[in-house]
Amino acid sequence: MAEDTHETFYEQVYEFVRQVPRGSVVTYGQVALELGSPSAARAVGYALYFMPKPSDIPWWRVINARGAISYKGRGSSADQQRAMLDDEGVVFDADGRTDLKVYRWWPDGSPGTGDQETAAR
DNA sequence: TTTATGGCTGTCA
DNA sequence: ATGACAGCCATAA
Numbered sequence: 765m766a767e768d769t770h771e772t773f774y775e776q777v778y779e780f781v782r783q784v785p786r787g788s789v790v791t792y793g794q795v796a797l798e799l800g801s802p803s804a805a806r807a808v809g810y811a812l813y814f815m816p817k818p819s820d821i822p823w824w825r826v827i828n829a830r831g832a833i834s835y836k837g838r839g840s841s842a843d844q845q846r847a848m849l850d851d852e853g854v855v856f857d858a859d860g861r862t863d864l865k866v867y868r869w870w871p872d873g874s875p876g877t878g879d880q881e882t883a884a885r
Numbered sequence: 886t887t888t889a890t891g892g893c894t895g896t897c898a
Numbered sequence: 899a900t901g902a903c904a905g906c907c908a909t910a911a
Contacts, residue, residue: 773908792893796907805893807908812892814909828893835892842892 773799777811780871784825787853788869789862791829798871805829813837824848825869831861 771779776799784790796804812823818837824845827833833842833849846856856862 793895796893801907803894803905804907806891806906807893809892810890810908823892826892829895833892837892845892 773801773804773807774811774814777808778815778821781812781821781823781826783871784822784869786822787867789825789827789831789849789854789864789867790869791827791831791864793829794868794870795826798874825852827862829864831857831864831867833860 777795780795780798781790792805792808793802795808796802799808801807808826812821812826815821815823815837818840823837823840824835827845833845835842835845846860849862850856854862854867
């Protein structure tokens with residue numbers, strides 16, 4: 765459906781995050797990559813910082829490339845985010861990290877499905 | 886138009 | 899494996 769909208773980068777981020785199913789997570793770099801800018805991870809994080817409706821967006825499913833949380837948003841804390849993911853079934857390591865190779869989610873038609881290369885970082 | 890910021894990422898030592 | 903540095907992108911003022 766020609767979703768070739770001219771929305772802002774932020775809007776694209778919100779939509780992408782909105783597609784993340786429960787129990788799965790995605791990294792900033794991943795989102796940026798899906799949006800067309802593999803290096804716009806920072807912009808992605810900033811986009812969530814401006815979340816107009818955090819209640820309408822599973823921002824807690826967005827973590828950094830290391831599988832850890834760094835959220836410092838306005839009102840929410842990383843600790844709370846971890847609780848949310850833990851409640852969805854995402855398990856965290858002693859270092860507060862999760863196995864991206866297990867919880868990372870990819871949109872329909874994207875790679876990742878059926879690949880398990882190095883997997884180690 | 887330029888400057889500054891930031892929930893990041895990858896590479897080097 | 900850990901710590902430090904620079905790079906890149908988009909938005910707001």
